[in-house]
Amino acid sequence: MTMPSSVAPSTMIRDIESLSELEEVLRLEKEVWDLADVDVTPLTLAIALRAAGGICLGAFDRGELVGFASAFPSREQGRAGFHSHMLAVRAGSRERGLGFRLKMAQRERALALGVKEMTWTFDPLRSKNAHLNFSKLGVISDTYKADFYGNQSSSPLFRNHTDRLWVRWHMADSRVEERLYGKETGALAFDSLSHLEPLVRFNGNARPALADVPTALSRQRVAIEIPGDIERVEIEDKARAREWRLATRQAFTQAFEAGFIVKDFCRSIRGQQGPGAYLLERAEE
Numbered sequence: 001m002t003m004p005s006s007v008a009p010s011t012m013i014r015d016i017e018s019l020s021e022l023e024e025v026l027r028l029e030k031e032v033w034d035l036a037d038v039d040v041t042p043l044t045l046a047i048a049l050r051a052a053g054g055i056c057l058g059a060f061d062r063g064e065l066v067g068f069a070s071a072f073p074s075r076e077q078g079r080a081g082f083h084s085h086m087l088a089v090r091a092g093s094r095e096r097g098l099g100f101r102l103k104m105a106q107r108e109r110a111l112a113l114g115v116k117e118m119t120w121t122f123d124p125l126r127s128k129n130a131h132l133n134f135s136k137l138g139v140i141s142d143t144y145k146a147d148f149y150g151n152q153s154s155s156p157l158f159r160n161h162t163d164r165l166w167v168r169w170h171m172a173d174s175r176v177e178e179r180l181y182g183k184e185t186g187a188l189a190f191d192s193l194s195h196l197e198p199l200v201r202f203n204g205n206a207r208p209a210l211a212d213v214p215t216a217l218s219r220q221r222v223a224i225e226i227p228g229d230i231e232r233v234e235i236e237d238k239a240r241a242r243e244w245r246l247a248t249r250q251a252f253t254q255a256f257e258a259g260f261i262v263k264d265f266c267r268s269i270r271g272q273q274g275p276g277a278y279l280l281e282r283a284e285e
Contacts, residue, residue: 010061011059011060011061011066011067011093011096011098011101012059012060012061013057013058013059013060013101013102013105014057014058014060015055015056015057015058015109016050016056016057016058016068019047021058021065022043022046022047022050022056023043024058024065025046025056025058025065025068025070026040026041026043026046028065028066028067028068028088028090029041029068029086029088031090032088032089032090032091033088033155033157034154034155034156034157035153035154035155036154038154039153039154039155041086046070049070049072052072052073053072053073054070054071054072054073055069055070055071055072055082055106055109055110056068056069056070056071057069057070057102057105057106057109059089059093059098059101059102061093066089066090066092066093066098067087067088067089067090067093067098067099067102068086068087068088068102069084069086069087069088069102069103069105069106070084070085070086070087071083071084071085071106071110071118071120072085074119076119079117080115081110081115081116081117081118081119082106082110082115082117082118082119083118083119083120084103084106084118084119084120085120087099087102087103087120089102099132100132100136100137103132103137104180106118107169107171107180110171111171111172115171116170116171116172117168117169117170117171118168118169118171119166119167119168119169120166120167120169121145121148121164121165121166121167122164122165122167123157123162123163123164123165123230124144124163124164124165124226124248124252124278125160125163125226125227125230125244125245125248126230126231127226127227127228127229127230127265127267127275127276130226130265130276130278131265131267131276133167133265134262134263134264134265134278135179135264135265135266135267136179136180137169137176137179137180138169138170138173138175138176138178138179138180139167139168139169140167140168140170140261140262140263141165141166141167141168141261141262142256142260142261142262142283143165143166143256144163144164144165144166144249144252144253144256145163145164145165145166146161146163146249146253147161147162147163148162148163148164149162149164150162159234159238160230160234160238160241160242160245161245161249163245163248163249165252165262196219196221196222196223196279197211197215197216197223198211198216198222198223198224198225198277199211199213199216199217199222199223199224199251199254199255200224200225200226200247200248200251201223201225202225202275206227206240207240207243207244208225208243208244208247208248209247210247210250210251213254217254217255217258217260220281220282221279221280221281221282222255222260222280223277223278223279223280224248224251224252224255224277224278224280225275225276225277225278226244226248226275226276226277226278227244227275228267228275228276230244255280258282259282259283260280260281260282260283261280261281261282261283262278262279262280263279263280263281264278264279265277265278265279266279
């Protein structure tokens with residue numbers, strides 16, 4: 001099997017090995033999320049998590065830390081696993097496949113320990129993260145957490161609530177293997193979406209419009225559309241960004257309560273690159 005061509009082979013991914021490197025990780029955390037000191041992970045906690053079996057990986061470019069991923073042992077729904085709490089890449093090193101490489105390295109470490117499941121959370125309005133998580137890594141989700149981190153944070157990334165999808169990565173499944181090693185699913189997702197009336201869709205002025213919920217949820221598959229660049233919307237039109245948050249919160253919550261699971265994400269809808277859509281399928285009995 002070969003790795004996808006979008007990765008950055010010149011950057012080394014390895015374990016964080018020293019206290020000074022762990023301090024670099026925390027400085028990068030502060031930089032990427034633009035955090036006040038009070039919101040940065042305490043050094044003592046980071047040390048303890050690593051010593052207690054956590055996975056802390058760094059991406060180094062010519063010796064400089066440009067990204068990291070950290071995970072700690074977890075027990076969720078009675079199953080032992082890892083929870084990947086943070087992944088960050090410095091702005092100047094993005095679009096080089098480092099996020100994917102860091103996730104692959106986490107997977108390698110976890111599988112070597114006999115752990116086959118990893119969880120994490122992400123903001124469902126951020127389309128690049130959705131593409132990485134569902135299209136490339138093959139996660140699934142059936143849990144929506146409104147204001148997971150509360151609403152008190154110094155990070156501008158938390159300006160529009162802290163709602164999160166809780167995703168599960170079944171790292172040893174054949175479906176995940178197919179995604180990791182390049183099986184293209186975009187065409188299949190696009191074909192499925194073209195036959196669906198979205199639960200949330202763009203209306204004529206780029207605002208969200210809710211479909212008839214009972215009708216939409218009576219089908220085997222549903223879709224939820226999101227903006228292609230919510231960060232720009234949050235800066236330019238806070239009210240519209242809030243509309244998207246509340247509309248998608250309602251849609252995901254109601255779909256999950258009706259027994260749907262998020263299986264895929266497509267960055268192109270109705271022939272247009274940019275706005276994306278989640279594909280949800282009714283869970284098998």
